[in-house]
Amino acid sequence: MKQAEQAMKDADLLLLVIDLMEGATPVDKELIKKIIAQGFKEKIIFVGNKAETAKLKKYDNSIYRLGLGEPLFVSAASGSGTGDLLDKILKKLPNKKLSVSKIKEDYPIIKIVLLGKPNVGKSSLLNSILRENQVIVSDIPHTTREAHDTEFIYQDQKFIIIDTAGLRKKSKVQPNSLEKKSINKSLAALKQGDVAILVTEVNKKIDAQDKKITQEILESGKSVIIVANKWDLISDKETNTIKEYENYYRQTFPYLWWAPIIFISAKYHLRTRKLLDLAKEIKKAREIKISDSQLDKFLKQKIKQHQPSRGKGLKNPYIYKIIQDKTNPPHFIIYVNDPTILHFSYIRFLQNNLRKKFNIIGTPIQIELKKWKNKNI
Known part of the structure; x- marks a missing residue:
């Protein structure tokens, strides 16, 4: 109250x-x-x-x-x-004027969506970032029924954080219930964001529903930060404790190996504002635009380091060119002699090295293979 x-x-x-x-x-x-x-x-x-x-x-x-x-x-x-x-x-309200506030153009915007199961601490995290009790927090699941937008400026950066309703398994949600409508709104909010923060409880095992939420994030093409909340509940910490938990998260979410993991305590404001600094870096990575000349140089170096490997057939793959055609997230086209024969491991090799070379953190890299034709370039 x-x-x-x-x-x-x-x-x-x-x-x-x-x-x-x-x-x-x-x-x-x-x-x-x-x-x-x-x-x-x-x-x-x-x-x-x-x-x-x-x-x-x-x-x-x-x-x-x-x-x-x-x-x-x-x-x-x-x-x-x-x-x-x-x-x-x-x-x-005789002395009040109703107006629609407009976002100043000189402030870039980063939209963050908080996602997770019920009662993992999403609203507590938002309150910790703001250092104010603006959102009702309770131990009772489903306290947050609607997606709430909170706008603020932090270090000359405008943020909008969208706090969403907890996501339970479909089998536990009644078809026409208020909870079902709230879940639909949460997933719709994901489409509006730049960075999705997956909030988990570090003192509990990752389960199938956590993995289901990550699949929703992956399908949306949004950037991801994995938050291990309630770090204060882990007792007898040693110097390698955080590494052990990080390894557990990496093994549980192998397909999110590129997503940063941060261990926080929303209750005690531990590392919560570091999420904002990380989101700024990730937003920059989402919007990166790499020139054709940079990519040409990158490709030559990588082919020299590791020749393209064949996936099937007898013909050897040959890569002619790589270009970037989109941002948010970065999307690349690789022109090859035959898109069907380049081994998937080589595509992963190029993705990994693009991340390292151009510091693309916390965001998916999309790669599309196309058959080389001179008229395409």
């Missing part, structure tokens, strides 16, 4: 929404008592929702015993009454 009480104190208005059909619940009554006791009654706009259904029946009379008078009747489903509600809001 601390965050809610602080929000009520900071707010100019409080919209108290009651279900007209259900009437005032014990929770509603208790909440209103607290609001009035704290002197916030004048901030309240009393709203009765589901008027489209309630008008066919009698309203529950309990709403009139709350001491707030008659509510403003609206229908969120049809939009009925929302215009009157807006008029009332504007009337109660």
Whole structure:
């Protein structure tokens, strides 16, 4: 309740929404008592929702015993009454101007999406980064139901962090439930981001659901940071403890060998802001543009070091050229005599060396093979 009480104190208005059909619940009554006791009654706009259904029946009379008078009747489903509600809001805010804030062009933006299973500490991590309790944190899973965007500036860099609902196994989620809708919104939020932060609990084993989430991230083409949260719960640490845990994560996520791993404690603010510095480096790597001349030189060096290996057939592969045609993430085209015969291990060899040579960290590198034709270049 601390965050809610602080929000009520900071707010100019409080919209108290009651279900007209259900009437005032014990929770509603208790909440209103607290609001009035704290002197916030004048901030309240009393709203009765589901008027489209309630008008066919009698309203529950309990709403009139709350001491707030008659509510403003609206229908969120049809939009009925929302215009009157807006008029009332504007009337109660005579000295306030409603405006849409515009992001300054001189500030680049990095969008970070927090993903993970329920109760792994995503909201705690966000609060730790901000050093404020802006997000409700609880030991009860699914406290975060919606994806929340938080915008701030850190070291002259504008960040937007999207805190998402926890992702459980599909078999445990009801098809038309609020949780299902929240999960869909979480996955939609992933598409909006630049860097996905996978939050895990270091004191628990990585399971199939953690791996499922990484697959969603990989398919999205987003950059990744793996966070091992709750490092404070690991007792009897020694100098090699962190290396042992890192090896475990690497073995569990072998396909994310290129993703940085950082061990944090959101509870005690341990290394949480280092994530922002790392995200800046990764954003730079996502947007890297390597010139054709640099890539020509790189390719000649690598072929001299290791000749292209054959995958199948009798014909030897020959690489003519490599170019970069896209960013976010970096995408390269390799022109060869026959795309079907170059061994996949050689493609991995080139990916690895592109990372090392041009410092492409935390982001996937996409490589496409094409048959060489002079007219393509």
